[in-house]
Amino acid sequence: MRLCLLGDSIAAGVGSTRREDTLGPLLATHLRAAGHHVDLRVHAVAGARSADLRSQVRAAVAGGIDIAVVVIGANDLTRFVPAQVGAQQLHDAVADLRAAGAEVVVATAPDLSIVSHVPPALRDVVSTVSRDYARVQQQAVIRAGGVVAHVERAVTPRFASDPSLFAADRFHPSAAGYREIATALAPAVESVAARRSA
Template sequence: MTLRFRVLGDSLAAGVGCTRVEETLGHRLAARLRAAGHDVDLGVHAVSGARSADLARQVRAAVASGVDLALVVIGANDLTAFVPPAVGAGLLHDAVAELKRAGAHVIVATAPDLSVVSHVPPAYRTLVSTASGHYARTQADAVRRAGGVVAPVGHELSARFASDLALFSADRFHPSPAGYALVADALAPYLEAAVDAAA
């Protein structure tokens, strides 16, 4: 049976910062699922620059193509655009709920800690970290209410990215291929658990 795996969200989900498609998050995770013996049909609906308000369009595309497993990565652009947490989380809730109604298992990676980005002045890092954490917690509550699964990998990944600049691409904002490998490794157990539960 073919596993229809769809990736939705922003530039992190789309793979900005990679030089080859095989390095992107969706392709890395699809490869992990294939290595576990699954026949995977990968569809990437993520768009660079997307905010939570853009998820509805991506969800419609994913549902139209058929979806068994969905990964949603969203929140960074909401933070940079100062979208209120309750607004972004509400839109994320609706997206997860729609995917669930279509029969998908949904895994969500919430907003990252943007304080690790080198562009953030040191004096503002605590403030940015606090805002990022609040946004991610609000998202997580909404995801759980909609029936999705939260992959709580943010703190672990933030510490790694903060200590190793090689995990960032040349723009010092998006991950490098090595950074995407780290993110994929952190997310893979949640996807594998969802697939095993479905089986």
């Protein structure tokens, strides 16, 4: 099972001090526990926006791919990329991966209101903008034939209440945070893997 991670710093594992505690290896472990042989490659780049997915998709397709896990949206939000623009770029990336024969699972933009750098007076606004952005992304992913993993629903309350899930920079996940995200992503990834190998 050729598993590729695409997207931003979360997919790349920024914040964890050990590679094995990052998203790709954690998801590969879930798949191996389900009986799959896994070849993991990480094409994600810290700081990537949806516009940067095109080059990552090309690299993934060139190397062969069965399952793509895409984590994207945080940097679009911080750079004020309009939702329809970022969602269309995400749509095109998912469509290209699907055309190459890959199953695609997407974790959309997180709720950035839980980041400690956000002033309390702005948190409601940031939360609304984050949710709206993720909603437009979800619609684009579904249109392109991908699967949306609703990671934010599962992890946002936990990150909001437990500072240990953040790394020292108070923005990226810690090893414990990555385990939470991987656990939330795993059911969707395992489902498409089972479909792929059926």
